[in-house]
Amino acid sequence: MVKLENMKNIFLSDSVINLDHGDPTAYEEYWRKIGDRCTVTIRGCDLMSYFSDVNNMCWFLEPKLAEAIKELHDAVGNAATEDRYIVVGTGSTQLCQAAVHALSSLAGTQPVSVVAAAPYYSTYVEETTYVRSGMYKWEGDAWGFDKKGPYIELVTSPNNPDGTIRETVVNRPDDDEGKVIHDFAYYWPHYTPITRRQDHDIMLFTFSKITGHAGSRIGWALVKDTEVAKKMVEYIIVNSIGVSKESQIRTAEILKVLKETCKSETENFFEYGHEMMKNRWEKLRGVMKESDVFSLPKYPEAYCNFFGKTLGSYPAFAWLGTKEETDLVNELRRRKVMSRAGERCGSDKKHVRVSMLSREDVFNVFLERLANMKLIKSIDL
Amino acid sequence: MVKLENMKNIFLSDSVINLDHGDPTAYEEYWRKIGDRCTVTIRGCDLMSYFSDVNNMCWFLEPKLAEAIKELHDAVGNAATEDRYIVVGTGSTQLCQAAVHALSSLAGTQPVSVVAAAPYYSTYVEETTYVRSGMYKWEGDAWGFDKKGPYIELVTSPNNPDGTIRETVVNRPDDDEGKVIHDFAYYWPHYTPITRRQDHDIMLFTFSKITGHAGSRIGWALVKDTEVAKKMVEYIIVNSIGVSKESQIRTAEILKVLKETCKSETENFFEYGHEMMKNRWEKLRGVMKESDVFSLPKYPEAYCNFFGKTLGSYPAFAWLGTKEETDLVNELRRRKVMSRAGERCGSDKKHVRVSMLSREDVFNVFLERLANMKLIKSIDL
Numbered sequence: 001m002v003k004l005e006n007m008k009n010i011f012l013s014d015s016v017i018n019l020d021h022g023d024p025t026a027y028e029e030y031w032r033k034i035g036d037r038c039t040v041t042i043r044g045c046d047l048m049s050y051f052s053d054v055n056n057m058c059w060f061l062e063p064k065l066a067e068a069i070k071e072l073h074d075a076v077g078n079a080a081t082e083d084r085y086i087v088v089g090t091g092s093t094q095l096c097q098a099a100v101h102a103l104s105s106l107a108g109t110q111p112v113s114v115v116a117a118a119p120y121y122s123t124y125v126e127e128t129t130y131v132r133s134g135m136y137k138w139e140g141d142a143w144g145f146d147k148k149g150p151y152i153e154l155v156t157s158p159n160n161p162d163g164t165i166r167e168t169v170v171n172r173p174d175d176d177e178g179k180v181i182h183d184f185a186y187y188w189p190h191y192t193p194i195t196r197r198q199d200h201d202i203m204l205f206t207f208s209k210i211t212g213h214a215g216s217r218i219g220w221a222l223v224k225d226t227e228v229a230k231k232m233v234e235y236i237i238v239n240s241i242g243v244s245k246e247s248q249i250r251t252a253e254i255l256k257v258l259k260e261t262c263k264s265e266t267e268n269f270f271e272y273g274h275e276m277m278k279n280r281w282e283k284l285r286g287v288m289k290e291s292d293v294f295s296l297p298k299y300p301e302a303y304c305n306f307f308g309k310t311l312g313s314y315p316a317f318a319w320l321g322t323k324e325e326t327d328l329v330n331e332l333r334r335r336k337v338m339s340r341a342g343e344r345c346g347s348d349k350k351h352v353r354v355s356m357l358s359r360e361d362v363f364n365v366f367l368e369r370l371a372n373m374k375l376i377k378s379i380d381l
Numbered sequence: 382m383v384k385l386e387n388m389k390n391i392f393l394s395d396s397v398i399n400l401d402h403g404d405p406t407a408y409e410e411y412w413r414k415i416g417d418r419c420t421v422t423i424r425g426c427d428l429m430s431y432f433s434d435v436n437n438m439c440w441f442l443e444p445k446l447a448e449a450i451k452e453l454h455d456a457v458g459n460a461a462t463e464d465r466y467i468v469v470g471t472g473s474t475q476l477c478q479a480a481v482h483a484l485s486s487l488a489g490t491q492p493v494s495v496v497a498a499a500p501y502y503s504t505y506v507e508e509t510t511y512v513r514s515g516m517y518k519w520e521g522d523a524w525g526f527d528k529k530g531p532y533i534e535l536v537t538s539p540n541n542p543d544g545t546i547r548e549t550v551v552n553r554p555d556d557d558e559g560k561v562i563h564d565f566a567y568y569w570p571h572y573t574p575i576t577r578r579q580d581h582d583i584m585l586f587t588f589s590k591i592t593g594h595a596g597s598r599i600g601w602a603l604v605k606d607t608e609v610a611k612k613m614v615e616y617i618i619v620n621s622i623g624v625s626k627e628s629q630i631r632t633a634e635i636l637k638v639l640k641e642t643c644k645s646e647t648e649n650f651f652e653y654g655h656e657m658m659k660n661r662w663e664k665l666r667g668v669m670k671e672s673d674v675f676s677l678p679k680y681p682e683a684y685c686n687f688f689g690k691t692l693g694s695y696p697a698f699a700w701l702g703t704k705e706e707t708d709l710v711n712e713l714r715r716r717k718v719m720s721r722a723g724e725r726c727g728s729d730k731k732h733v734r735v736s737m738l739s740r741e742d743v744f745n746v747f748l749e750r751l752a753n754m755k756l757i758k759s760i761d762l
Contacts, residue, residue, distance in 0.1 A: 042423075215626035247626075
């Protein structure tokens with residue numbers, strides 16, 4: 001009799017695997033093990049109103065979520081939460097647009113230029129162009145950006161797609177026309193050493209990439225300036241009249257467990273995530289080592305304040321390059337691996353972004369296909 | 382000893398009551414009574430992926446929700462669901478913007494004019510102007526609209542704010558540049574007789590106004606055309622990468638109970654809602670009757686296919702008018718009643734929109750203050 005697991009592998013072995021999106025299903029296993037601790041029960045009469053807290057400027061933010069967010073940041077030490085507003089959004093996607101909107105509406109002249117250093121998160125391009133707003137304009141790569149007037153720089157650190165630690169690159173001393181949105185989606189201990197408590201004007205975080213709960217569509221912004229926070233809230237009101245209460249209370253529950261277990265020796269999610277990511281990266285680098293076809297970025301080690309030791313970086317995406325003059329996204333597609341084209345990230349055909357957060361079996365099939373590509377390439381040469 | 386209920390009334394009797402928003406908390410009581418039947422339980426490992434159904438064009442739509450939507454429309458008989466796409470949104474607010482975006486992006490020339498017959502839902506103005514899109518332009522009142530080129534007419538029926546039954550008003554025979562979005566948020570049996578099974582190109586519905594679950598932020602569109610549906614899905618992907626799964630599965634559960642009980646004699650939600658709304662409207666009209674200061678629209682009776690009898694309309698908002706030359710929103714504000722200014726709805730200072738869906742005690746305080754206003758007015762004269 002063929003075992004179910006084998007059936008699944010036989011099926012997988014010939015199917016297209018999608019590593020284009022960063023669907024973080026890798027973490028399901030952990031949450032299965034954690035059992036009922038994170039289970040939420042919602043009665044028919046719960047959470048009916050538009051309003052979560054009429055005394056909060058962000059009146060659609062559930063107080064329990066606000067509390068859980070603050071406590072988690074305090075426990076992890078990755079961001080300052082005091083003296084700032086928390087704005088909740090339908091994923092950090094909605095918040096990024098809310099922040100660009102807010103900063104633009106407060107700028108002296110419009111359209112405001114929006115830039116990010118290449119390679120950048122390809123979705124920024126779509127987010128800042130699809131409605132053809134007159135308030136802001138996507139100006140592409142921040143390296144070499146020198147247009148006069150107000151601008152917004154999107155800084156993602158660790159960076160999506162290439163996992164590097166980023167600072168602003170548009171350098172205009174004494175220029176108060178430049179605003180920065182820091183996207184810290186991946187600034188969590190399983191991906192990168194926590195070297196400092198971030199303390200910027202606008203910092204974005206997303207539930208999806210911390211714990212893997214992408215389906216909940218919850219993100220939050222930590223915002224210093226009152227006017228910016230107010231404008232972001234206004235954007236979210238007109239865009240969707242607030243954010244799902246069910247997702248908010250579930251997120252609050254899960255973040256609470258995350259915080260409670262984050263010093264535990266056996267249940268620490270970040271420890272689990274770190275081990276898994278490290279293991280995957282080692283496997284991937286193992287395959288790469290045998291290859292003279294592919295390249296991967298190297299990351300420096302750093303002292304992680306959270307884990308209390310020196311560690312490497314294990315990003316959520318692999319930024320895969322090739323030394324050959326080839327269209328890598330097509331090469332991979334031919335081997336039934338879907339990835340995101342480097343060109344969409346402001347880079348070139350020789351690079352692709354590949355998700356490292358797929359389910360384990362999918363990740364292993366990916367490694368297998370990569371290893372085979374290397375062989376085929378060698379024969380080709 | 383002062384009873385809690387009395388304390389609450391004493392507190393309420395002097396506080397500002399907000400009937401500007403249509404927060405549908407009136408229905409909480411019903412859902413409290415229904416007990417555990419609608420309770421949903423979500424484990425930590427559930428609903429983690431971005432994807433609900435990779436084989437559906439709208440891949441972020443939970444199949445259970447799609448099924449519940451179809452079954453409910455079939456049971457109520459208010460809209461055709463066959464041969465069309467279901468697109469789920471973060472409330473119908475997001476869907477309305479997705480539809481305007483989709484139709485505009487498919488139009489031959491831009492910006493596309495967007496109009497609605499006054500008095501209209503004031504939020505349409507904000508939704509179509511806040512991002513200052515180059516793709517479409519809010520052109521205000523559809524009555525008298527005669528601009529050349531492509532246009533979108535928003536038809537809300539029963540209408541928000543005035544509860545009237547609406548058809549398109551821009552009359553251009555043989556003009557294929559005109560598109561219509563039908564907003565059927567209130568086309569449910571507790572508000573208005575169900576006289577026909579609606580069968581238009583783009584029909585919007587919202588969970589908030591059916592059952593009162595505004596906090597869930599769930600809406601859906603029934604869309605005939607493939608290209609329009611595809612563009613709407615694209616909009617929602619860039620806007621928020623889909624819609625909360627927690628809200629979707631809870632909505633599915635509640636819609637299922639709604640459908641199961643909708644022929645019941647004792648538990649029929651629509652019967653309950655209808656009785657409550659009828660009762661509130663009768664009380665309100667009672668207060669009005671004594672008044673020569675205020676006016677309310679009158680609604681014709683019609684045969685309701687759902688209830689199988691001739692019934693009146695009991696809209697979710699009262700469109701309150703005054704015969705005096707006065708700024709009604711300010712008059713009410715002075716009596717600590719917040720309402721929406723008629724001017725925001727494309728009407729005048731002599732009209733306001735007042736929510737009929739508040740909690741019972743708030744509604745009663747509203748009636749009391751109205752009755753007193755009448756007296757004060759009489760003394761003023």
